[in-house]
Amino acid sequence: MLPSFVRPTPMTDRLYEYVLSIGLREPDTFRALREETAQLPECEWQIAPEQGPFLAMLVQLMGAKKCLEVGTFTGYSAAWVASVLPTDGQLVCCELSAVYAGIAQKHLTAAGLSNKVEFRIAPAAQSLADLLANGHAGTFDYAFIDADKSSYNVYYERCLELVRPGGLIAIDNTLWDGKPADPSVTDMDTLAIRALNEKIHGDDRVSLSFLPFADGLTLARKIK
Numbered sequence: 001m002l003p004s005f006v007r008p009t010p011m012t013d014r015l016y017e018y019v020l021s022i023g024l025r026e027p028d029t030f031r032a033l034r035e036e037t038a039q040l041p042e043c044e045w046q047i048a049p050e051q052g053p054f055l056a057m058l059v060q061l062m063g064a065k066k067c068l069e070v071g072t073f074t075g076y077s078a079a080w081v082a083s084v085l086p087t088d089g090q091l092v093c094c095e096l097s098a099v100y101a102g103i104a105q106k107h108l109t110a111a112g113l114s115n116k117v118e119f120r121i122a123p124a125a126q127s128l129a130d131l132l133a134n135g136h137a138g139t140f141d142y143a144f145i146d147a148d149k150s151s152y153n154v155y156y157e158r159c160l161e162l163v164r165p166g167g168l169i170a171i172d173n174t175l176w177d178g179k180p181a182d183p184s185v186t187d188m189d190t191l192a193i194r195a196l197n198e199k200i201h202g203d204d205r206v207s208l209s210f211l212p213f214a215d216g217l218t219l220a221r222k223i224k
């Protein structure tokens with residue numbers, strides 16, 4: 001029998017509406033981005049709205065200037081992070097799809113944030129390798145991983161090289177709808193997330209905070 005600590009509250013639609021009504025202070029431009037994304041069949045790829053201000057607050061508390069995102073889609077997480085960067089701050093967004101990147105760029109421009117955001121439209125493993133090859137190792141304050149799950153370990157390892165000591169890697173979907181906790185689920189994405197969760201738990205290169213928030217958010221802070 002597991003101890004009965006307070007567990008995440010089940011989210012009925014009514015409670016979730018309440019959560020957003022008290023928790024989300026969203027600029028109109030970000031709302032427009034969400035509304036356009038909601039029309040796409042892949043709309044569930046977007047981070048949960050309440051994750052936006054959370055990631056932004058982390059970035060702001062860190063005083064981060066140089067940030068990285070792996071998997072940008074239509075730009076919601078990117079918009080929140082860019083919105084708290086100083087004027088000389090930079091967010092490098094790695095995204096495979098020029099179509100999604102185009103939608104993101106349109107909304108980032110509308111929000112007055114495009115000057116802080118640089119897109120790398122290519123497979124992210126390649127974009128991260130290029131950054132490493134071009135002298136960016138140890139220079140990023142923050143990295144957010146939210147692209148194809150089967151490559152999460154590659155993204156984690158490359159981001160670990162790219163962030164500075166004390167820098168943060170945030171990894172989305174590490175609960176993956178609960179599937180990593182069910183040993184009978186063995187599809188490639190679940191196997192990749194389960195393996196990475198176990199690896200990070202034992203990884204003494206980082207300190208760890210795991211949040212059962214949205215679809216699971218792992219925070220790994222590079223120690224040295």
Ligand SMILES: C[S@@+](CC[C@H](N)C(=O)[O-])C[C@H]1O[C@@H](n2cnc3c(N)ncnc32)[C@H](O)[C@@H]1O
Nearest residue numbers: 045046047071072073077095096123124147148
């Ligand atoms: C879950 S979505 C990202 C959601 C985004 N963070 C947001 O807030 O809306 C994952 C994104 O990763 C992109 N992606 C998938 N495979 C990729 C790859 N190999 N390299 C770069 N991006 C990839 C997809 O095109 C998609 O836009």
